[in-house]
Amino acid sequence: MIGEKPKGLRAHLTLTYPALMLGIFFIVPFGLMAAVSFFHRQPGGFYIPGFELTNYKNLYTALFGRTLVFSLFVAGLSAAVCVSIGFPFTYFITRMKRRAQVVWLVLLMSVLSLSEVIVGFAWSLLLSRTAGLSNLFVWLGLMERAVAWYPGFMALLFGICYLAFPYTVLVLYPPLSRLDPALPEAAQTLGASPIRTFFTVVVGSLRNAIVAAFVMVFVFTLGAYLLPQILGRPRHWTLSVLITDAAIYQTNMPLSAAMAIFFMFVSLVLVALTMMIGKRKRIKTV
């Protein structure tokens, strides 16, 4: 059987279950949302079926534009921060003994077991003026008086990176642990210092993994909804907040659906662009 493609109806039967699940829980809801985005909004009511581009035209506001750009910016920045810290971090983990590697990975996994709500409120407490870390620094004599580090952009970025970091490491761990240890050694025998080796050989040969990790964190962060509201100011609210606001508080389902579809479209274009840049770099060196 190995190497042969399954033939006939029976072989394809195994595929029906996942296909059905995908259809029910992904394609149908997405189709509904896409349809709703063209429906007509009934002020004070819900919506009536139809086809109009009004909802998309209504997206053309300063608020939507600013929030869209901000959401993409936060996602891009946190992806960059996570990958640039996560890559060397993961590299050093993979150079450790097996036992130490397991301990680190379990530690990182345990972060994933925390709910986003708990993480958000915990950091809001730790970054606050009254009970936060700055009090500790004051006590240690490192600071003059306690300050509030939240709400604010840095607090938001910090919270998002805290949540996305374990995923970054998990995405980077397999390719890094598969990296032939002779590659950096070869670079050293050829005269490259350890730092140069890291950038030219380790980073260079794993560029695809880095792009993949970046895209993963970027997409993961785009959907941030809770943290911007807990750790950020209203001007740090992301598009997810705006969409929820339109859907639930303004009961404008067609507009929120249009926002979501447009947001998804822009993100897909950006992800595709990132991947293309990653690929083109590779071709250039050929």
Add this chain to the structure above:
Amino acid sequence: MPQILIRRFNRAGKSQISIFNDKNSMSGLTLENIDKNFGSVVAVCDVNLLLPDGQFVCFLGPSGCGKTTLLRLIAGLEKPSRGRILLDEEDITHIPAHKRNFGMVFQSLALFPHLTVGENVTYSLRVRKTGKTARRQRARELLDLVKLSGLIDRHISQLSGGQRQRVAMARALAIEPRLFLLDEPLSALDAKLREDMQLELRMLQQRLAVTTILVTHDQREAMTMSDLVVVMGPDNRVHQMGSPLEIYRNPADTFVADFIGTSNLLDGTCSGPRDVTVGGARLEISEMPDGMIPDTKVTVSVRPEEVHVLPGTEEGANRLHGSVSFVRDVGSSVEIYLDCNGLQIVSQSTPKGRPAVRQGDQATAVLPASACVVLRS
């Protein structure tokens, strides 16, 4: 131990003796009392070697004997637990790998997958900030040298195993290294290609006259290519160093005799200044090691091709009697297995010189005095 090794070496490489007699020049690589432990595991134990310039040296031994670790110590990829490494009298023990200017070819080749052939080959020049045009020029020269002209812009994944091998060699030679180190680079190739590459590597080394150290577990490979063979044993020590022929003819101990080629190892006792008794028969020996007193337990090593088999029972010195237990005729050579009262003796001869014996016949094995090497048990 160091004296023994140097003496052995001198006996082997006669052309090099002058180097060692000249007090001014100790040019070459010296390893002094090198130990390497990984935790409680001993990888290399008490190694003393003197490897002269321009030679092709093979570190030969079974897997796990520490030969790769020894090479990595020389390359600077590991630090010795004890001892010193000197290059032309300069202590390089603590110089990091990237400042040693040695070229190394790894077992996995370790070619950079994200760079082209040309970029791989000139990586060391880029690190040294050589200009782009000069780099490309040098890449062309090196690729010509390893017969890969025209592949400069290929991607590594587009190359065959043999081509990758050559790229790895070209890359290691790009900076004209003081030492060229190879860690079993040919082990992944198929037999035919491996033999071609062995020859090519040897010719390349002779052309460039670069001191080369090759690690291998394949004794045939070591014998074909090297000026000097360093045999390491499972106890992680160096057992013998010498020219391939000397090691083959004059193994230092039973391990070397058994590991290099095949050998008849016969247990016996010393019975006179030039006599050993083996299985009740007296063997005359032409060269006895020093300090052998009667009744010392010894092992006599005789190469199968030195053993002559005569039909029937013939009396005399250096003759053992027994019955033919097996005849293996592989066309190019004939092996005859004799059972001499429990002692198994193998004889190898050419089809022309084939003795007229068959399985079950009584026969006599003649072990010439000059072919018997006496080793301490």
